[in-house]
Amino acid sequence: MTIPARLIISVLLVAVTLSGCSNRATGPASVVATSATQNRLADKIQFLENYVTFRRQYEELDYDIMYQNNGGGMVPGPSDWDIRLIAVVPIAEIEESVLDGVKKLEGSPPDWVKNLPGSIDRTGLTEWYNKGGTTIGVDRERSIVVYRYTSTPD
Numbered sequence: 001m002t003i004p005a006r007l008i009i010s011v012l013l014v015a016v017t018l019s020g021c022s023n024r025a026t027g028p029a030s031v032v033a034t035s036a037t038q039n040r041l042a043d044k045i046q047f048l049e050n051y052v053t054f055r056r057q058y059e060e061l062d063y064d065i066m067y068q069n070n071g072g073g074m075v076p077g078p079s080d081w082d083i084r085l086i087a088v089v090p091i092a093e094i095e096e097s098v099l100d101g102v103k104k105l106e107g108s109p110p111d112w113v114k115n116l117p118g119s120i121d122r123t124g125l126t127e128w129y130n131k132g133g134t135t136i137g138v139d140r141e142r143s144i145v146v147y148r149y150t151s152t153p154d
Contacts, residue, residue, distance in 0.1 A: 027079060030069045035062040036117045051083055052149070056096070059143075060088040062118025082150040084112060086120045089145055097136060097145040102129040109137060113146055120144060 028050045038044045044061045051067050063085035070077040089097065105128040113122055124139035125146055133153040137146035 026071050027069050030067060032066050034064045034117045056093055057090050058087045060120055062086050062116055062120060064116055080151045084116055084148045086116050086146045088143055091143045094140055094143055098129055099131055102131040105130050
């Protein structure tokens with residue numbers, strides 16, 4: 001018994017289409033969130049660590065996160081993100097916040113800093129660094145770090 005080529009091709013096309021539509025995205029879930037919805041520092045840290053690879057000790061933390069996981073569609077693609085945070089960290093960790101090989105920037109804080117949620121003081125942020133899609137601001141006197149990691153740098 002011979003199976004017609006048209007039937008075999010149709011079955012294969014349906015199988016390929018259905019396998020491409022599976023929801024097997026890797027990485028964290030898509031989200032748009034701010035720390036304003038979290039009251040406890042531990043909850044903020046736990047949520048943030050789903051979207052960043054570095055680990056820090058935080059005394060205070062506020063963030064604004066947009067993460068679009070594009071890995072689960074018919075044609076998976078790279079994810080998009082814009083992760084912005086401001087934190088008070090232990091003094092011993094300030095130096096760890098400045099990445100190796102980053103370029104020091106001159107000028108005032110970027111506009112996005114004033115739109116971060118929370119009440120951590122931003123007036124002493126005088127050191128700015130940039131490397132690719134990562135911008136870091138530091139206030140050494142108050143042990144404050146501002147961080148932006150984006151897939152679409154300005």
